[in-house]
Structures are given as C-alpha cells and as structure tokens.
Amino acid sequence: MSISKVYDAVLEFDDELVIEAVEEEVNNGTNISNILNNGLINAMDEVGRLFSEGEFFVPEMLMAAHAMKAGLDVLKPHMSADDNESKGTVVIGSVKGDMHDIGKNLVAMMMEGAGFKVIDIGIDADTETFLNAAKEHGADVVCMSALLTTTMPAMSEIINKIKEEKLGYKTMVGGAPVTQKFANQIGASGYSEDAAEAVELARELVK
C-alpha cells in the first residue's frame, strides 16, 4: 500500500521524500522490483502522461527524473540480477553535424526513468559511432535526433547501414523538423513527437 508513497514523492519532485519512502519500503521487506516498477517507473509514466497532455512542463519532467534517480540509487544495492533486468538497451545520440542535445537529453532521461539501459553517445555522432555503440552494448533500439533540416539525411545513412549489415536494431527518429512522413520515407521503425511518446514507442519496439 505504501508503495504509493514512493509514487507520490516522485510526482512531488521531492528527492528527500523519495529516498525516505524507498528506504522505508526496503526495510519493510517489500519486493524490490515491486518498488521499482510500481513505485518509481509508474510515477515516471504518469509524469510522461501529464507532460504529453500539457499539464506538466519540461522543468517538472527534469525534477521528477532527478527524484526518480535518487530513489533508484537507494534501490540499486538491494537489486538482484532478476530485479535489475533491463527493459531493453537504447543507444541514443544527435547525428553528425548536429550540436543540439536538449531534446535528445530529455528522451534519454525519460528512457532511463522507464527502466531502459541508455547509452548516450552525445552530439555530432557519425554513423560509425552509432553502430559501434550499438554493437558494443547489444542495442535493441537506436534513437537518432536531428534539429536541422541539413542533418536529417544523416539519419537515413545510419538506418541504411543497419539494414545493409543486417544488424536488426529497431530505429527511432525525432527532433523538431522530423515528421512521421520523413520517418516512413527513410524506413525508420518509428517516430515520436515528444519524450513521453518516445518511451511508449520504445516499449512497443522491444516487445
């Protein structure tokens, strides 16, 4: 019942309260993956939902993610391999020539909040950097961000390379000028409009 305390504390963006509530649950002997999934991750899903609906704004999403992470840090030492089972591995970056990272960072953060293992390769990442990271970490999904019309073609290059080498990674694209139509054109597995949608899409893709 008091898992709801963890959940509420994340939605109040209160790091201290999250830590306290998680510690309390751990001491009560509550199942660790129960705390993780029904407390922390469910709360972040609600944050994502409220964000997509225009109830929450970017700073609130950032604070919630921060609070969630504080709770996760308390939980980690108690996690067994089973609890720690990742929801999937995501390699994410802004493509070659693109220095923008704010949208990409928000997506990375929400993916982490949803329990994915996230490998953030940063900005201005070329095809090789994407592929090397994906191979090294055994990616399920490769997420590409572009904020410029001039850098969008780099996404197509990465997707083509993944297909050419038959690597089987799912691919997601996003960023201000990117559209569903463009995603279809270049053969991406999916497109999402915001960070919350990106989490939903990634869940679908790794099913």
Added chain:
Amino acid sequence: MIIVGELINASRKLIGKAIEEQDCEYIKKVARDQADAGSNYIDVNAGIFVGQEPEYLEWLVKNVQEEVDIPCCIDSPDPNAIERALNVHKGVAMINSISLEKDRHDKILPIVAGTDLKVVALCMSDDGMPETTDDRLKIADKLINGLVQNNVPLDNIYVDPLVQPIATKDTFGVEFLDAVESIMNNFKGVHTVCGLSNISYGLPKRKFMNSLFATMAISKGLDGLLINPLDKQMMANILVAETLAGRDHFCMNYLKGYRKKKFEF
C-alpha cells in the same frame, strides 16, 4: 534596433506550402505586412527543401523585393543557395549565418570576406552549444577577429550569442544576457542579434516570456532581434525598452509610438 521579420520560413506550414505551389501573392503579402510593421530586414528561409533550396531561396528573394523596398536576411548554411539568392538581391543583404563550426565557417567566410554584406555570427562551434558567458565570449572573439581580418567591418557583424532554454537550466537566461553585455562592451561597434523563442522552450505562455526576455536583453545592449513583427505587444515592448535603456533621444520614439497608437491593443 534592427528588426528582422522571421515569418518567411519554410518550416512554417503556410509558407512551405506557398513555396511549393509558387504562390507569389501569399509570400508578397507576408513580406508587405512585415515591412509595414517595422521590419528592417525580411528573413527568407527555404531550408526544408533539400535539393531545391537554391532555386526556392532565389524565388523568395525576387518576390519579396518585388513587393517591398528593404533588404533580405538570407537564412541558409548552403553557399550555393546563398550565392543564387545574392545574385538577384537588391541592396545590402544580411547573411544568416556564419558560425565557428569548421565546415560552415569555411563555406560562408569567402562569401562575406571583403564585401559590404551584413553577417550574423552565431556563437556555436564544433564543441557544441555554449552554456556559459565565457563559452560565448570565446567563440564571439574568434568569429569577430576572423571576420575583421577578412575585411568585414565591425559595424556589419551581428553576433548571435545563442539563446538556450531556461527550462533546462536556471542560469541559461543570465549567461546569455551577460554575454550580450560583454560582447557589446568588448567589441565597440559590433552588433548583437538573436531569436527569442528558444528561451521559453518547454514552458507555457511562451509569448509573454519571450517578450520580457527581449526587454531584459535590450537593457544589456542587444540591438537586433529576429522576431514576428506582427506581434504588436512585442513591438511595443521593444520600443519602450529602448527608451528605458537610454537609446531614445528625448523620448521621441516613445512619443511617436504613443501618437501612432502603438500602445493600444
């Protein structure tokens, strides 16, 4: 204050459609409205049309200048597109923009070197987006020096210190404002320009925030803005901010604005 009217941008749906359909009348109307509202330059951008950008940019410049007698701000990173637009441009254009990203820098510098073109110098480098005042100053310093050495006078340089969203870091507003102040003080005669909408990314009531941020930047010396000049509240704010910042001799512009009913909405 130099006002660059931002509306003729292909990433806006109606403009993109008008370009595709070669609808001269719509482009001319948007140019006319922006000129009447007090723009000094009309920004033209056809960036979403990969492959056709040079042809479309030239078409935009032609149509804008058939309608209004003011210069364009040619908004493209592609030297071919810029050259084609310049070939048909009348008067002194502004190029938007050079940056310290090597590829972009090497392509744009030869276009502006030794000319009397105006140029926007965007504070961005291959190391990514600047976050602090100091990051911005280092990039501005290199850009300005490089341009001056290539015979672009200070008066033709408009440094854009790059606005970052306040939603993602509390200090992004103040780091930008301090950069405006330092650039204006350290390089006497240079100009500063920026777009505003980034500041309010991820937040509600963006127009309100953008307009107040413009006021704050003007108080630090900012003398150029890329905005929607049809936004009367924004234009009124800019006018008053300039008066309050000591850039309106005997409040003459303020009084003129009052008599032209610019403060009535």
